[in-house]
Amino acid sequence: MAKQQDHHALACWAAECAARVLYIFEKKTEDLRARDAIDAGKGWIRGEIAMVDARKGAFAAHAAAREARSCRCLCCISCGGTRSCNGPCERPCGACRNVCSESYLL
Template sequence: MASAAVERQGTARKRTFAGSPGDRAGNDRGGRKAVIALSVGWSLGDGALPPSVEAILAVRRVRLNRHHELAGWAADCAERVLALFEAERPADARPRHAIEAARRWQGDDLTVVEARKLAFASHAAARQSASPAAVAAARAAAHAAATAHVAAHAPHAASYARKAIEAAGYDAEAEHRWQIDRLPHLPQ
């Protein structure tokens, strides 16, 4: 189980986690899992990491030639919940454009800079939405487009898609299984 280590520095105490920049010796994979899990706000309680961490760990191992595949996967995840956003804001196409941006970047038809602009626009659409499902769906689309910039955005697209599904009252676990089944095979 990954746990917090407390270091003494004079009278001050500093909390670090294994594998964090504050712990120079912590280069084990378990420590990195803890840092990843804690950086996105998950509790490590009993030591079991949530299922979506496997997607994050896969992304951390991604090689440049697989980056485009992850953008497509993130777009697939976001597209499955787009209707939840469009039901609330049918005239707002920003999340749809963000998903299209991820696909266009995947096909080398869009620059990273353009994809990021569309990701920011989708985040703005999320801020203007009222229902939790619509907010999460717009954020899923934003992270799909942002995957063009950094591959690590891909699992966030999947995570927000699951949040949208759950907020709408559907089976988030089934959505998670669908996402993992379609996660591109990435080298270790």
Template sequence: MDLGTDDVPISSILKSQLAILDHKTAAIWATACAEHVLPLFEAVYPQDMRPRTALEAGRAWAKGNMSMFEARKAAFASHDAARKAKEEGNLEASEAAKSCSHACSTAHVKDHALPAAAYAIKAAKDKETESKWQMEFLQKLNDPS
């Protein structure tokens, strides 16, 4: 099953940094990664709020303000938005919405944080800069001093 990481080089350093995060901090990181590319979706579908709602749900779960089941509903809706964008040939928008979906799905399973990052890299115009930003932000979360 392709969770977005099969064709994106994800460094072992990033994986090891992510592994030491607690579940809620992983969700915060995944949500930040997805938010970085959300404008690529919203530029094409400005009226479709499903990916943004998924990010808000992921954050609400991380703060303890939403159940995992409620967050999952928002994640599924964002995935539907991604599917629609793909069917219409808007691949960057689709990857951005998938990133939002996986970021929100991190509420269910921590391991969804990695596909959230991978789909953000796929969506990004400058993949190297996106990868670097993700790693720097993850390191900051691991060492807030």
């Protein structure tokens, strides 16, 4: 079983990774659940909130990602839809022109 210190190190790494790409998600939505989840994770690391509350934030962020996924693939969001992709858009809204070969989906 991992020690709490290991859990904190992993949570810190995950929060830092998520924070680096958060701007991509926030370009196309005003949904704050991903940002709130990062903040909750950092709060848990600092001992300010309970794990159960940080976990609720993570589940809410996953829901936000699923909702956003139904509209656009991540690489089309990050490049504004100009990236060279390998196929037709499979999104129900048709917002992006193609599905990216890397399959970077939210």
